[in-house]
Amino acid sequence: MNRLILVDEQDTALGTAEKMEAHEKALLHRAFSVFIFNSKGEMLLQQRAHEKYHSAGLWTNACCSHPYQGQDTQVAAEKRLQEEMGFTTALTKAFEFIYKAAFENGLTEYEYDHVFVGKYDGPVIPDKEEVAGFCFKSMEQVEAVVKQYPEQYTAWFKIALPKLEAYLAKQQ
8 A cells, every 4th residue: 555655844754644544634744746848838737537536627737646655756756747647758856845725525635745847748648537638828827817717726736836936937
């Protein structure tokens, strides 16, 4: 069984917990989020599958998940991108942040989130069990739709977006 890595607020591993236990008890755990851009600077968005146990049907970044015990976070992010979106590309660590979001079903995401960015222009072949849809949008379009329809986007995406914008501004 894959166990999540429990961490403190400095991302020091403290132990492990089963995935649902970590979300039921709101235990701080290591996670990652991947943001992908094409050569036009457009961001790849995915709509989470409607069967997901939380945030079902909401729009978010290219992929996100958790590294498991004994797994390097960047390696886990690269593997998950392949599993969910059907492609691989080089990822660069951008930043990290902690967030906590409670959901209507009683679960809570309390994550130390490592954010990676990458560039990709090839075909996207999403796993239908994980992804209901996908699209590329310019940063201006993303900002506009998140502002106009915040309820259509995941909690972590709305928190990460301004941090991503600040990171990208420093890269120019």
